[in-house]
């Protein structure tokens with residue numbers, strides 16, 4: 001089989017990169033190990049672009065949120081991931097959440113049907129000698145991880161992310177729980193809310209702290225990510241932490257009391273049918289039996305049936321600021337680009353974004369052209385700049401896109417106006433980049 005570029009890993013980043021290259025007319029070999037007898041500790045299907053945890057692509061607000069802005073930029077650049085995300089949207093207030101199976105099936109079908117893409121179900125254990133994009137994600141198979149570590153001369157860092165549980169809708173007691181989005185945003189009824197009074201909340205927090213954890217001691221010092229922090233680790237930070245985090249009751253009117261509850265557990269729709277709901281922010285490393293016991297103490301979830309329980313997984317990423325150039329090429333082997341979470345971005349959309357950019361940089365190179373990176377004023381450019389040059393290699397940590405990665409707005413500005421200024425500036429910068 002002849003091809004112009006070899007893409008390894010059919011996740012969010014690899015599927016997007018393959019799509020970009022194929023749409024530009026280049027022949028792509030897309031190697032994905034799932035479907036060949038291999039899998040990762042977090043994937044459950046053989047579909048491309050499987051969402052391993054939450055079904056949310058987070059905020060879709062392009063005026064005041066950096067990830068919403070990233071969505072908008074991806075749409076402007078013909079992203080397959082956003083196209084399928086939009087097609088498989090489920091209600092989630094101002095967030096873009098998707099039916100996870102429909103979404104992944106949509107990406108798989110589009111990629112498989114593209115005349116320029118050949119999907120090969122195979123595990124790759126060596127670094128290719130041909131033009132290639134490695135997008136094997138945080139759970140890269142061990143053989144390839146070892147090759148990458150040997151090539152880069154440094155061990156990739158590893159830490160653990162945690163997965164939130166999913167509950168069958170018909171097992172939730174709607175006499176206690178009710179439908180409502182915080183502050184009635186979106187459709188106003190996008191979440192299921194389970195209220196806790198003061199005693200129930202503090203008993204729950206104490207039980208979380210006492211609960212039996214998976215290999216707790218071994219991973220005690222894991223540098224968890226703020227956005228995916230296990231619920232019990234949050235509980236250990238202080239008795240009020242959860243009440244000001246995923247269990248806050250503000251903006252939610254309990255129909256039984258007419259008041260905001262002391263604390264509240266929210267569930268968000270997880271599939272188009274509305275039969276599965278995930279417990280928002282409840283990523284956990286508690287043992288499975290302990291999760292069932294504890295989460296059934298939440299009012300409304302006394303009889304909850306769990307479609308999936310939370311868990312712990314490895315996350316591998318490169319010291320990209322040191323190892324990659326500004327177009328994501330491995331300095332020591334420039335025929336290879338990296339994309340997705342393995343570069344040290346964090347999140348589905350960020351991974352897809354870096355896949356899109358790796359694809360576009362590869363296209364330019366295959367054409368004998370150069371493509372300037374997107375301006376740092378754009379969400380794409382800010383994220384790329386964090387990966388390839390924004391941080392000290394030794395203290396480099398994965399990052400979601402956020403306004404902290406953007407160059408500050410010059411001069412004195414009112415805080416209330418700043419987000420809109422960032423997003424307006426980004427839109428002009430992207431338009432100029434696209435025109436050039």
Ligand SMILES: Cc1cc2nc3c(=O)[nH]c(=O)nc-3n(C[C@H](O)[C@H](O)[C@H](O)COP(=O)(O)OP(=O)(O)OC[C@H]3O[C@@H](n4cnc5c(N)ncnc54)[C@H](O)[C@@H]3O)c2cc1C
Pocket residue numbers: 008009010011012013014031032033034039040042043049050051052053054055056122123124125135136137138139140141144161162163228312313314315339340341342346347348349351352
């Ligand atoms: C447990 C866990 C939970 C997460 N939860 C969230 C979340 O809720 N929200 C969020 O935004 N982000 C989450 N992330 C982070 C991140 O967004 C996802 O991991 C995302 O899928 C990364 O995209 P990717 O394309 O880089 O990697 P992946 O989507 O993992 O794709 C990599 C692909 O490469 C394949 N592969 C690996 N090694 C090889 C090999 N040697 N040969 C061939 N194929 C190979 C894998 O099978 C996989 O299909 C989570 C990560 C983990 C690990």
